[in-house]
Amino acid sequence: MPNNAPPQADEVELRPLSARSVVLSLLLGLHPPELPVKDLVRSVEPFGIAGSTVRAALSRMVAAGDLRRADTVHRLSDRLLDRQRRQDEAVHPETLPWAGDWEMVVVTATGRGPAERAELRTELTRLRLAELREGVWLRPANLLRPLPDDLAQVAERLTARPDRPARELAASLWPLDAWSGTGNALLGHVSRARRPADRFTAFAAVVRHLLADPVLPPELLPADWPGEELRAAYAEYRRELAEDVRAREGR
Numbered sequence: 001m002p003n004n005a006p007p008q009a010d011e012v013e014l015r016p017l018s019a020r021s022v023v024l025s026l027l028l029g030l031h032p033p034e035l036p037v038k039d040l041v042r043s044v045e046p047f048g049i050a051g052s053t054v055r056a057a058l059s060r061m062v063a064a065g066d067l068r069r070a071d072t073v074h075r076l077s078d079r080l081l082d083r084q085r086r087q088d089e090a091v092h093p094e095t096l097p098w099a100g101d102w103e104m105v106v107v108t109a110t111g112r113g114p115a116e117r118a119e120l121r122t123e124l125t126r127l128r129l130a131e132l133r134e135g136v137w138l139r140p141a142n143l144l145r146p147l148p149d150d151l152a153q154v155a156e157r158l159t160a161r162p163d164r165p166a167r168e169l170a171a172s173l174w175p176l177d178a179w180s181g182t183g184n185a186l187l188g189h190v191s192r193a194r195r196p197a198d199r200f201t202a203f204a205a206v207v208r209h210l211l212a213d214p215v216l217p218p219e220l221l222p223a224d225w226p227g228e229e230l231r232a233a234y235a236e237y238r239r240e241l242a243e244d245v246r247a248r249e250g251r
Helices: 019-028 037-047 051-064 078-091 114-126 149-153 166-173 176-192 196-211 227-248
Strands: 034-036 067-070 073-076 102-107 130-133 136-140 155-160
Touching: 019 034, 019 037, 019 051, 019 073, 019 078, 019 196, 019 227, 034 037, 037 051, 037 073, 037 196, 037 227, 051 067, 051 073, 073 078, 078 196, 078 227, 114 130, 130 166, 136 166, 149 155, 176 196, 176 227, 196 227
Parallel strands: none
Antiparallel strands: 034 073, 067 073, 102 136, 102 155, 130 136
């Protein structure tokens, strides 16, 4: 069954706006990902969230381990720095020309509990691998990304050349038409969004969708694949947000 299934084609999944989600999105888009409280409050104002609400959210986020605080400056925690890295990779994935090889990861560890198995499945999905059958994961060998140091303890990595036609195999592993349909619907949605809050929720949906992009070689993708256009639109929006945040600093 295909992995990384997005919403049904043409369905846009928008999540409610909250002080926490806005603060995290702002910091995730900054390098370094830190701001003083006063600048965070000013940056969140355009989204209709009161300063008292932002300050309360910041206190909860520090207590929950989402943020670290040093004097008046709040910074992403180490756990969320990893999320920022994954988000950056989703917007700017590093790829290689594809020569026809496929990465294969075969899970060899036994006797693991449900939580450990679920954690490994999540990690392999984050690596943009898809499961052919239980314990056998693969993808075209066109993607550069760091692999976990402990992966070799639970799995064997191989290079494969399947007999099955590559386009057919890719279509069986990922819901490509559904992903493309949702991506094109998102492009239409962000082009119509005008209010800051509407643009924020729309682009939050875009980055979630990009995290599920398998980043396949172009020759394996359907026509009208919106991946690069989504990345360009989100990168431009992130630049706008960062410029706006920096413009508010020190006011």
